[in-house]
Amino acid sequence: MNIEDAAQLTQTYYCLDCGVCTGSCPVSRVLPSFSPRLIVEKALLGLGDELLKDQELWSCLTCSRCYERCPSSINFPEFMRLLREEASKRGTQPVYSHHGMLQTIMELQTQGINQKKTEWAREAGQVAESGDTFFFVGCMPYFQVIFRDIGVDSLSVSKNVIKILNGAGIKPVVSDEEHCCGHDMLWNGQVEIFKKLAFHNLEVIRKSGAKRVVFNCPEGYYTFKKHYPEHFGELGFEVVHVYDLVAQMLADDVLKVENGAGPLTFHDPCRLGRMAKIYDGPREILNKLAKDQFKEMERNRENAVCCGTSGWANCGTGSKQIQMERLAEAKATGAQTLITACPKCQIHLNCALNNMDIDLQIKDLTSVLAEAIK
């Protein structure tokens, strides 16, 4: 898609030049050379060719804070995504983190490999080959191997999802054939790879006969909810976030939890909060787990700050600064535990925590919940 079409689609022409985007941008605060307003200006002034070569194109976290506040409702993250699509067609790419290992794994998945990534699920609880509920595990088995060195136990979250579902009498389907949801490829501008991954996932899920697909990863959830229908139309199954399911289970008294996990605070992941608009579900759960001990950070809900990196690209000193400020903010609430709800937030914030001298632990909401089940 050329820049003019992208500008048309995301209503960039309505820019008032007010600069709220740059003022809201967590990246602009730490890397002043990056400015959403300037990017929009350049696009509208017909400087597209220059823009597409600019490395700053990949600095955006696509965290959507600017879109949330823009008086003209310009979807800047989507605009960036469309520009990245065009830029990658012309051969530019971001600086991949972790030596591009994660992108390689995603690309290899489109080459017809036979993965063996669900052994843990059978140990964690009861799973099925086919049934009504499909649990989309996502990248967690890979994260487990890659990030355990920084002290993140990614798979425990997936195991806990199975425990929670089992607790409610649900035997979810897990599949070795499931591929990456394609979120990162999509935001890295590699839309063709995204489409291959997504098409395959849809086939696998439809073959399983599932009527609903449960996610714990906000990125997977949002990608299925928003981008899959955009590319492939009606999905034919329901896309459910595990927190919605849990909130319902708590309300129906199917699931009983103990109060006493506090003091804690909550970090809204951008895909879960600003993009999927799931703010209340996690808070209802947290209020049950730590009544009166759950404290909000200063920047919460739609004002929450991104965990500093997205799409496994362009992680740098700016990312670290964003993460360290966020951790200090969490500590300032008096919390001992920072709760996140996204596997990547957990990885990124833990990475920064390892280099800081503060007494704080980071846990996933799913795990805290599983610990509190009576």
Next chain:
Amino acid sequence: MTRELLDLMGIDKERLALEWVSSAEGGRFAEVVTSFTQKIKDLGKNPLGVAA
């Protein structure tokens, strides 16, 4: 770690080898490469569907 990742992807981890050979050990280098090449030939085509 790479071996574990290969395992998850269903690629035989025996297809990866890491050896240290000093620049003074020409004979050993030839030996390592020959034996690994033979091993890969014995394992056959990889499952990726790309040209082997």
